[in-house]
Amino acid sequence: MRKNHVIGGLITFGLGLFLAYLYNLQVVEVIKGAAQPILIIIGLLALAAAIFGDSRFNKINYALAAVFLCVGLYGVYDEYYATLDFLSGFFPPALILVGLVGVAHGIKVTKQS
8 A cells, every 4th residue: 555655745735835835926927938948948849859850851950959058048138036936836736746646546456455
């Protein structure tokens, strides 16, 4: 029986809700600050596809990588504090999600036993 998963998941979920309440302004800023890291990740994925992927699409992937990386890096420069707010506001919802996954896994394993 995996009661520890359920207990740990509930604690993590509760901690995430508390932090989301405590830092609600930062959680709201997630929307504004999330664009830059997402664009940088998409640019890096396009660059990896250009380097390791099919040679027919290299030019398109290099162009997309350049555009996404430039826009993402400029966004980090331009919206530096929003990006920092994103990083501090991202963790409470992430803790809520991890808590829910832990609870669901604990209940699933408990039902199977």
